[in-house]
Amino acid sequence: IxxxxxxxxxxxxxxxxxxxxxxxxxxxxxxxxxxxxxxxxxxxxxxxxxxRKLAKAPGYTLIEIGETPHVFTSGDQSHSQVKAIYEKLEELEGKMREAG
Structure with missing residues (x-):
């Protein structure tokens, strides 16, 4: 099969x-x-x-930092610290590229 x-x-x-x-x-x-x-x-x-205009429902991710839960979807821009989050992601991406 x-x-x-x-x-x-x-x-x-x-x-x-x-x-x-x-x-x-x-x-x-x-x-x-x-x-x-x-x-x-x-x-x-x-x-x-x-x-037919069929679309998948977005998946949600939940992480807990300290005791505070954070829920988001891919490409979410609604978080109050979105700028700092994306800056950190770019920094981490650079480090991963350097490490190979």
Whole structure:
């Protein structure tokens, strides 16, 4: 069953029938096609999701510093110390590049 794109296509068609607006099914099928190096078909699946205006709900990250929880999403700019946070990230990125 592993890497059986024909089976994946059949299963995804059934899943799309059950829940056609579930973007996760589109992402999964696109990833299967990409793993099989069928990039044109992967792009078609992604384009279908885009045309239908399907989008993944953003994931949230929660970290606790001291006893204060901080919740954010990718690209979040709402934190009161966003400038200092991004400056620190740039500093850390530079150190990681230097370290290889």
């Amino acid at each position: 592993h890497k059986d794109t024909n089976l994946a296509r059949t299963v995804s068609e059934k899943l799309f029938e059950l829940d056609p607006d579930n973007v996760g099914y589109h992402v999964l099928l696109s990833n299967i096609h990409s793993a099989d190096r069928n990039y044109p078909q992967a792009a078609t699946v992604r384009e279908t999701a885009k045309t």
